[in-house]
Amino acid sequence: MPDARTSLFRIAFSALDHFGANKALAKHARGLGVILTLHHVRPFSGGAFAPNRHLEIEPTFLDLALTRARNAGFDFVTLDEALSRVRAGVSPRPFLHLTFDDGYRDVRDHALPILRRHGAPATLYIASDFADGHARLWWLELEAGLARADRVEVDLGDGRKSVSCRTVDEKANAFKTILRALRQGPEERLRAETLKIAEAGGVDASAFARDLCMRWDELAEVGADPLVEIGAHTVSHPMLATHPPETARAEMAGSWQAIAERLGAAPAHFAYPVGDLAAAGDREYALAAELGFASAVTTRPGHLTQAHAQTPTALPRVSLNGHFQTRAAVDAYLSGAPFALMAAAKRVLGR
Known part of the structure; x- marks a missing residue:
């Protein structure tokens, strides 16, 4: 049974769809484009107790999301192109970029064929300990x-x-x-x-990384696809803001170095593990810029606007959440309506 928060969001997505609010608000709520967050893409094989369900979607839902985005006029772009449009402050059509955190093998097996069919570029953010097969999940x-x-x-x-x-x-x-x-x-x-x-x-506990995560040779093969770029995601996947600055720096720089050495290309982009305000803040944003990353993404929800040109190492993303695998949810995400309404509510409440 879904918890109260999940049920509330489901009701909200249905209501936005039923009353035509997504279309009505899109002109004002939608930004220049959106970066989507994903982790696992695979057929669901869990049971009633699945507390990490939000971290996985089914392949058919990814296909639905990309189909809806294309039909809504979105361009599927690389992350560099997304940043270029943000800096320019203009995009001829709204854009979409896909990101996959952690480097799970099911992304190769189930997501990549769908990306190829739609011509949708993606960034895979890799924690180097995961690729080594000895990480703690x-x-x-x-x-x-x-x-x-x-x-x-x-x-x-x-x-x-x-x-x-x-x-x-x-x-x-x-x-x-x-x-x-x-x-x-x-x-x-x-x-x-x-x-x-x-x-x-x-x-x-040691089996999770071995069984679920791509090794370096697999990442090299996936990274050779012109649709795929490999980004950095720390060494051991810590919540950076909870650690001393020297630890955060070592984790971020260490993943950059491991990827550069093992895959032969230095990663230009970074994703903060967990990525909410408790896991990454101003110190981490500054570190990412200091280490030379062209961008760094959080898990704070929202569309990209020209204002993000000033904060390229603190970019928002929108999660394709396993609890909300419906057309109504996709249309809401693409419209920007939920995020505009949440921002308005915070202003009214003074938060």
Whole structure:
């Protein structure tokens, strides 16, 4: 069962579609273009407990999204072309660029054929530890550990607690509660506790990167496609803003160096892991510029406007969310209406 926030968004997308608000607002709400965020593209094989469902969409939905965008008059452009249009402050038609975080193998297997069919360029942001096959995908550790347990012991920052996770609802609540609490503390504790939960359930935490992420030879093959550009995504996928500046710099520069050495081309573009305001802020934006990245993307939602020419290392993106795989959601994303309405609400509320 979807949570209240997911249900609210579904209602909002349906309402915007039903009342024709997407078309009515697009002229005023739509920016010059949009960068889409994706992670996994694959047929869904999960069950009722799927707390990371938002990070994956089905191939048919990606095809639908690109078809709707093309029919709405969007140009499919490279990231460099998107930046050029932003700097110029004008685009003959709205533009769209696809980005895929982490470098999952299913992007090659399921997304790339669709990109080729539509002629849609994309940037794949790679965390170098993922490509080496020894990264920690802690969000999957937590999901897998809870899936196998009826109860887990976890330190949320105020001593160890016992959390029940017998039913699907309990598991979903436990995931949200544990993740929310651990994200408020040091990332070292988050990673330590998710690993303990996984190992207590007999989960091989080291298998996630090996099984899901492309190795360097696979990335070289994918990167040879003229539609694909490889970007940087740190070394170990940390939430940069929660770490000292020297750690953030090393993570960002280290991924640049690894990609340049292993793939023979220095990455021009960067994506902040997690990418919200708690994970990346002004310090990280300045570091990306200092390290020479032409752009860096967040996960803060919104369309691109001429104003973003002044902040190319703090660009917004719009997530193709696995919870909202409908035509109404795609049309809302492309219109810019939800983001304009959210901005208006914040102004009214003074936030």
